[in-house]
Amino acid sequence: MTTLDLSADPILTARRLLGCHLTANGITARITEVEAYWGAKDPASHSYRGKTPRNEVMFGPPGHLYVYFVYGLHFCANVVCLTDGDPGAVLLRAAEITDGLDLARANRPAAKTEADLARGPANLCTALGITREHNGADLLSATSPVRLTPATEVPESQVEAGPRVGIAVAMDLPWRFWLAGNRTVSAYRRGGKKR
DNA sequence: AGCAGGATGCGCT
DNA sequence: GCGCATCCTGCTT
Numbered sequence: 001m002t003t004l005d006l007s008a009d010p011i012l013t014a015r016r017l018l019g020c021h022l023t024a025n026g027i028t029a030r031i032t033e034v035e036a037y038w039g040a041k042d043p044a045s046h047s048y049r050g051k052t053p054r055n056e057v058m059f060g061p062p063g064h065l066y067v068y069f070v071y072g073l074h075f076c077a078n079v080v081c082l083t084d085g086d087p088g089a090v091l092l093r094a095a096e097i098t099d100g101l102d103l104a105r106a107n108r109p110a111a112k113t114e115a116d117l118a119r120g121p122a123n124l125c126t127a128l129g130i131t132r133e134h135n136g137a138d139l140l141s142a143t144s145p146v147r148l149t150p151a152t153e154v155p156e157s158q159v160e161a162g163p164r165v166g167i168a169v170a171m172d173l174p175w176r177f178w179l180a181g182n183r184t185v186s187a188y189r190r191g192g193k194k195r
Numbered sequence: 196a197g198c199a200g201g202a203t204g205c206g207c208t
Numbered sequence: 209g210c211g212c213a214t215c216c217t218g219c220t221t
Contacts, residue, residue: 035213044213054206071214072203078213091213110216122214166213192212 004140004150006063006081010036010088013081014177017090019154024146025129027100027107029118033093033178033185035164037078039086043169047087057136058087065146067125067135074122077130079139079148093121093165093176096184104128115183154179167191 004020006013014036022029037045039058046068047058057066058080066078066089078089095118097104104117104127111117111127118124125131130146139148161174168191178185 037213046213049207052206068213069205070212072205074214076213093213120214164213168212189214 004063004148006079006140007083008081010038010081010090011175013079013088014090014175015159017079017092017148018159018177018179019151021098021149021151022092022095022128022146023099023149024134025100025103027097027104027128029095029097029104029124029128030151031092031095032182033095033176035091035093035177036175037089037091038175039082039088042173042175044164044167045087045089047089055087058089059085060136063138063140063148065130065134065137065139067130067132069132070122075125075131076121077125077134077146091121092124094119094178094182094184094186095124095127096182097127117184119184120186162188165189165191 014034017031017034020031039045039047046055051059062081064080066080067075078091080089082088097117107129108117108127118127134146137144137146158180160180161177164176
């Protein structure tokens with residue numbers, strides 16, 4: 001088996017993560033949509049303004065999970081990439097459930113269709129039961145509660161790119177990547193403020 | 196189909 | 209206090 005390399009820059013890592021499997025709480029999902037966030041050169045990144053207690057996982061070694069809490073209700077999960085001191089992350093935006101479907105449905109009773117279960121970053125976390133307690137988890141460790149495994153490689157021709165969702169700065173960067181035509185990919189929404 | 200608004204906690208100016 | 213890397217409901221086209 002090939003081992004997953006998460007030490008590259010966020011853009012390269014984002015493309016690599018498409019098609020990989022994410023497993024937590026007995027549920028496995030195939031990643032279909034991601035966004036790259038690139039530390040000091042990216043005003044939309046949580047690490048842009050330096051290290052804080054909340055984002056310190058981003059400043060650690062690659063391959064760990066950075067989980068944060070937004071809008072008082074939701075968790076979102078990122079894969080940390082690059083190396084110490086040069087923080088990058090890939091936001092997991094959508095996935096299709098490949099195993100543990102009943103568990104995922106129980107976690108997300110509001111989902112109307114199977115494609116809705118893990119569509120959107122907060123829904124993805126809810127469906128897989130990922131919360132703040134998983135912050136910092138080592139995704140490549142066999143004993144980790146959240147794990148990442150390589151799957152069938154995605155041909156470059158199936159990857160599409162466009163602007164990131166819901167941010168109010170750096171809206172022009174095409175740092176969102178998704179599997180072309182996949183039904184779990186979330187709709188584009190422009191961020192608040194500014195234009 | 197598309198937008199506006201509300202819910203709700205927490206990190207940072 | 210304010211502003212979020214969000215989601216869902218309800219109302220308008």
